[in-house]
Amino acid sequence: xxxxxxxxxxxxxxxxxxxxxxxxxxxxxxxxxxxxxxxxxxxxxxxxxxxxxxxxxxxxxxxxxxxxxxxxx
Numbered sequence: 001x002x003x004x005x006x007x008x009x010x011x012x013x014x015x016x017x018x019x020x021x022x023x024x025x026x027x028x029x030x031x032x033x034x035x036x037x038x039x040x041x042x043x044x045x046x047x048x049x050x051x052x053x054x055x056x057x058x059x060x061x062x063x064x065x066x067x068x069x070x071x072x073x
Contacts, residue, residue: 011051014069022065030055030062033069042068 032051036043048066055064 009047011047022067025065026063028062030059030064031069032064032066034066035068037068037070 032048032055033045034048035045052064052066055062
């Protein structure tokens with residue numbers, strides 16, 4: 001989907017159970033990653049502002065946070 005001939009401006013949605021480390025985060029809040037981090041390094045995310053604006057319009061009253069997203073298995 002995001003490779004050659006795919007949709008270069010598509011958003012990838014990951015859902016699941018996670019723990020927010022930022023004060024003020026609550027269940028049901030949304031997080032839009034500005035970058036992803038793992039053992040191999042950091043990958044910047046593009047279009048963060050566009051996605052935040054779209055989510056804010058589509059889900060009024062829902063809190064949208066931005067910042068780094070780190071996963072672990």
